[in-house]
Amino acid sequence: MATVDVFAPGEALAPTSREVVNDFSIQVATVNGSGSQSANLILLRALFQMGIPVSGKNLFPSNIAGLPTWYTIRAGKHGFVGRKKEIDFLVAMNPETAREDVINLDPGAAVLYDEPLNLKALRSDVHFYAAPFDKLVAPLAPPKFRKLVRNIIYDGVLAYLLGIELEEVRKALFKQFASKLKAAEMNWAAAQAGFSWAQENLEKADPFRLERMNENQGKIIIEGNAAAALGAVFGGVGVISWYPITPSSSLAEAAQDYLKRFRIDKQSGKATFAVIQAEDELASIGMAIGAGWAGARAMTTTAGPGISLMSEFVGLAHFAEIPVVLIDVQRMGPSTGLPTRTSQGDLLSSATLSHGDTMHPLLIPANPQECFEFAARSFDIAERLQAPIFVMLDLDLGMNYWMSEKFEYPAWEMDRGKVLSAEDIEALQGDWGRYRDVDGDGIPYRTLPGVGHPQAAYFTRGTGHNAEAGYSEREDDWTENLDRLKKKMIAARKLLPKPVVRDNEKAKVGFIAAGTSDDAVSESRDQLARGWSLETAYCRVRGFPFSDLTGEFIARYERIYVVDQNRDGQLHMLLRRQFPEFHDRLSSICYYGGMPLDARTVTDAIVEREGL
Amino acid sequence: MATVDVFAPGEALAPTSREVVNDFSIQVATVNGSGSQSANLILLRALFQMGIPVSGKNLFPSNIAGLPTWYTIRAGKHGFVGRKKEIDFLVAMNPETAREDVINLDPGAAVLYDEPLNLKALRSDVHFYAAPFDKLVAPLAPPKFRKLVRNIIYDGVLAYLLGIELEEVRKALFKQFASKLKAAEMNWAAAQAGFSWAQENLEKADPFRLERMNENQGKIIIEGNAAAALGAVFGGVGVISWYPITPSSSLAEAAQDYLKRFRIDKQSGKATFAVIQAEDELASIGMAIGAGWAGARAMTTTAGPGISLMSEFVGLAHFAEIPVVLIDVQRMGPSTGLPTRTSQGDLLSSATLSHGDTMHPLLIPANPQECFEFAARSFDIAERLQAPIFVMLDLDLGMNYWMSEKFEYPAWEMDRGKVLSAEDIEALQGDWGRYRDVDGDGIPYRTLPGVGHPQAAYFTRGTGHNAEAGYSEREDDWTENLDRLKKKMIAARKLLPKPVVRDNEKAKVGFIAAGTSDDAVSESRDQLARGWSLETAYCRVRGFPFSDLTGEFIARYERIYVVDQNRDGQLHMLLRRQFPEFHDRLSSICYYGGMPLDARTVTDAIVEREGL
């Protein structure tokens, strides 16, 4: 049930006059560990430099080398660069998947392939270009480098076929191999060779073409993990304890690199941070909690299995009221699941992680800028609330390359929360209670170990306690404490980023989505408006518990579709939990195939549900 | 806002002619580790033997010796033996709490106290009896036994004051000290001494009295943990791996005792079971999963912190479809919380334990019979569904003494689920797939390791797999598998115990509750009917996901009060999740003070909400 107009399958193909400019997808099918990543990034950068809105998404297997990998570049002249479900231009380099890759194409697509694969015979309704990569690479590089250089050749061929400016390929290439000039030269020769060969041997027949635009002024290209890492660094993180796990490892590793660069004293060589690769996730969250308790801005990074392992400790941090940041780069679960596929499957488990009555604030960024900002702000929120805060990225956001505005320097004062100094304690003559609700917002005051005042100490515990932090099993102490914790979490709403609301006076239908569903929903709204004249409103939530503004949004529209990248509609569930009165307006659209969500999937669902 | 008629506080007290027979509460306040447990159990048993409906609840601190403990016996001639909020007859043996204990009494209550405590001065509106326990004990036992024997004396005094038949005290006492005849004799002398002294020195002034009934024919007294342990033994458990944690340790320990008694071959001395005290909860659930995978009926026992630690492994068992039983004896969380207080705080976290989309069936017993039956049945359900099954006891049910009908021998055939034998595989000529949905119920077939057929093996994993158990990262394999798992969990409803429904044609108001809320809700319904003429219906759910019958119940009543023993209304949340269309009928009554729920708390809430 496709919603974009297509050829009838099997129909033979004549060279087309219809042109598709700057709005299509290119997919390169290779084998991982074969070094195609460089070639793909150069392609991505070249388009970026040509001022075309673009994104690059890597679909890779959960192993190290030798298995199929697909890299997809989406050019989107209207600014929509979410995944496109259909592949328009395929570069088929992998013998293992080439057949299936070609068969899955929509008619009218184009294929550049490695000549020996002989794909042309497979169907007549797509455009084929064959290139003899082995032959081309032979004169360019000594045998041991050929595997890598070979891939750069397709960059050159594509440059010719799609109209990518060769100068931009050169710039991107030299940026990519900045530290290895020799390799750069060799690869640049390969790109040129590909281009020349194509110029002489291929005849352009497909409609896909790129041309310079002017959309990327002042923009950058970055993965969400690197953006969040930078956010943590500029947010003043002090201690990062982590355990390697896809897709979060690169976040901790990037943070470590940036910290080494910017947070080591030039004179003394000494560090204002500690990054610890812990022995597992129980240890990494334990260390972060210990550090948060002792007054450092502390965080850990992980993915689903780590969240599960951290469950007991997060309950402790919640109940003992210790600031700590957890960045969860969500991958597809349950269990070990699909470690290299994206999902929003940890929303529910994170929001109520641990046994007993708990609730934890979530921040849900949708783009690198928000990764940066939310990571930086998460420490303020954690220290203000004295609670664990989850920053919910996902694999798509974290590991793929996104265009972004440049990040704004965090000009705000850090909020270190309600911390009493020795002078404060002195002024209070020691009359303070660690868990007293002095301000009526449920948030108590704390002291840091070592503050040095004889009346500053208190005893932290996960067991029942009274307002003075004394051990207590009394019914009234317990219920008062739990009530205060609830109050505090309700107060949390105000500290979290507000939803991004796109009202629409003409609309009866609204969307609610979070995180990386944004691209697909935005593009789908465009498709619906243009293809079906369906006007829609849109509220992108960015924090849980949800803002009142979200409730007000729901109240304004008759039918709200909540888009989730998980099976059970976890965002939908959390919304219904907080806004039960609107339960019958909220319906759920779930995608859980592990690919980045695409607009067509959303549009198809709406078309069906709305009976369009 | 009390709902039972009381004296005006402070009003002086005349000996009363109003008699309260067989329906009141006795509380013994002592210090733990002082051996009062025996004295209290003897009291409980004596009442039981007198045919009076009775329960005994121990309120103890989370330490080993030296802190205040309260033992409460509830006699309930109408069969309501849930906790009574008011203490009617206090035995004050603990100097540390005596003052507060007395002050908290309602007017008209009675107090037996240790003479030196001199409590009489505290107020004039309760009945006091002072006994010189030290003086009385001196001639009865050598110094080192006096601490223990002293407590038995209050049994004797109470026997006189309340009309407990001394012969029943004797029987209970000799049962209690069955293996230690010397101790029995010494204690029997103490009981008699208490009785005689009271006879000679006390004048009965309070209204509370016990007299023989005939309600306990064929009944037993047992803790829920022992009942569940028996259930596991008769359910055919093969491997129990556990880690000590209050309040579940006694379950595993009782199971081990029963297994040693009934499941060791008399001739060979060999065991048909293995009980392993693991090194922690990650290991105990891992062992149980390994055993379930290899074909044994396997279980683990734990409490909230353990549930949190088991989170990752439970996701594996869910996703790899391995039968395993988890018994969670719930205590008060979050975090270490109140280890010796009861709650229903793990319903939500257990139902969706682990990251990603998961769902796990819960069985929620309300009494020892159900503990027995559900524990036994849980293995059938686990093996039928090939999934982790949670049996949700709580501290009140697990560790306190309950009257019960005798358990019925499980006459049903064990359901070992869809397991293919070597012959089956042969007949299929090896054409089977571990995760194929052959029967359309979402439940696949499995083989056990060692079954011996060359085509029987498959590879179990927590990563993505296809219907043949082959590793797969394909979008279609993944979504089909997740869809099947969902279908399976929906099918689970039919395997779970149906709700106990008490319809009421005259009622517009209904209750939904689960587990140990039963006593309080049942008694509250009686109070509401008699005190406020409010007729109510009642549906006690016993499994999650909920039966359709529960949905139908909700549809029949205008206003449904969902009673929860946790702060956030977890049962209420789960009901709203499954039956969103009824969200506005369902309102939530939550108690989370850690005591066993009492009727008055429920009644007070209804009276207020219904504006009675």
Place this chain on the structure above:
Amino acid sequence: MTAAAAPRKAPKINRIGLDLEPYRGLKTTLCAGCGHNSISERIVECFFEMGIDPTQVIKLSGIGCSSKSPAYFLGMSHGFNSVHGRMPSVGTGAVLANKDLLALGVTGDGDTASIGIGQYVHLMRRNLPIVYIIEDNGCYGLTKGQFSATADLGSTLKTGIANDLPPIDTCSLAIQLGATYVARSFSGDKKQLQAVFKGAMGHRGTSVIDVISPCVTFNDHHGSTRSYQYVRDNRTDLQTIGFVPHFDEIHVENGFAPGSVREIEMHDGSKLRLEKLEEDYDPGDRLRAIERVETAAEKGQVLTGVFYVNTEKPNFIDLLNLDDTPIARLPQSRLRPESAALDEVMEELA
């Protein structure tokens, strides 16, 4: 890509009448040249040559490149690729449920010594009958090469960063904590690996074999102490190891110098023949074994050989005194006590 290939000279049919095929697994998806692939090949050979019924074997693993490898051998055996670092508990449960199966655990150094060290320690204490192979590359292969807890002091990452924490020696720990067959070998030494594996297969107690198994992608460079080159340059053999299968009494694999050989009879009747290279080394002496292994570590030697064997100590199944029929195979009549038993208890509680 290398399939777990057959040895060249192996006989076509083994003593239980099977050819090599049933012992093979799927095509490996590990990197070409990965030490783990060689280990898979040895496993295929050893089970074939010993004539063990593959349907009576279970393969257990955690998470990692190494932990994937059970898919690449013994395709007729049930396999369980569990969660990261917690395979020992899963294996324990499986063996409790069915003590008649031969349990083969294959895991990584990260899986065992980093996240998994707690379960490892307790597994050793129990002396559960299991063959526990650590494919030890000193790093986390599957997550792209970070240090694991067996990385040596000073060993470097590809980025040049040096490890500054002392390694956990899984062998000396195993000996200390109660394992009863402990060896270290090298993925590149076919002969030694075979002898050591076969010895373990005949042992009914916890066998730990730490196999140095280089990660060609992330840890095979100069500066790494787990590279093929480093192992070749720094390897010290404790013994020359021969093996005489229980079904083949006459055959002697090596011509040993008389007197210098120590023969150990395993539980299945096979004999491990250790030709001493270090004069007075006694693999029955627990304290000496620990000391020798620790000394090697201090000196930067890659010491290989059978460090410790104890065939006397009762294993966990012995301690539990389990019924002859495995628990998993017991019928309802043996699992559910008679109704008289319930009556008895009810009577007591009445």
Place this chain on the structure above:
Amino acid sequence: MTAAAAPRKAPKINRIGLDLEPYRGLKTTLCAGCGHNSISERIVECFFEMGIDPTQVIKLSGIGCSSKSPAYFLGMSHGFNSVHGRMPSVGTGAVLANKDLLALGVTGDGDTASIGIGQYVHLMRRNLPIVYIIEDNGCYGLTKGQFSATADLGSTLKTGIANDLPPIDTCSLAIQLGATYVARSFSGDKKQLQAVFKGAMGHRGTSVIDVISPCVTFNDHHGSTRSYQYVRDNRTDLQTIGFVPHFDEIHVENGFAPGSVREIEMHDGSKLRLEKLEEDYDPGDRLRAIERVETAAEKGQVLTGVFYVNTEKPNFIDLLNLDDTPIARLPQSRLRPESAALDEVMEELA
């Protein structure tokens, strides 16, 4: 109930001008006679006598009777009673955040050796500056007396059931894995305990002190190897231990036979004086130490003394090369890089 009471002869005011009161904690809620109470008393005395500022100490624990005890000493110090078995990670984080604090971990044998052995092992590797006291009663006191993983082979429960798994020796493990001050003592030996504690307080690395601390309620009976009686009957001292505080150079606590005394200078300048009772024992020899401890275990000796000291090895904070100001005290200006730094990165990514 015993309060953590003062020593009788202690001077009234210590060198930083405090009396004993600030070193005390709440009244204990442990059983009367519990070994843990004696340890609390020693902690109070040692911190008082060494004149350590209690506001610069943090107390860390897991869950158990032992782990409760930090509430009963050093009331002026921040305390953190965390989760079962995972105190090492919490302590690590706290020390990273504020390296200037003296970290005192107090835990049980169940907390450390059963559920916590994984974190324990990794703590040892890091040589984090922390004083880690194990209150070792061979059982789980708080959950009513089950065996822990340090219970000796054959030691019995009150029910008569004997332990059949080998114990984990936390000391030999600590030495093997990298701890740099490792001792065993007895809750009933006030003098030894004081010297051993004070030595640890002056050490900047991981100090492990395994204190045999009988559980009078569940594990003090005949048949237990952790009863007061058993320890008295089977105790062997490695040394007689004296201590000279750094602020008191002249004072010599014991009259040692000349030549037989080994003096070790701790990081704070205090001196530990070990009068050798076993001739050639050298607490600097890692392998000998492991061997001696393991031998004692095999013989059923309760060996006490300072087993191993290494004041040379860099600790975890040294390795991290942290700024002089503890991370927790750094102002915003030092935590947030200048805007130029962000500009630089943005430029690279443009």
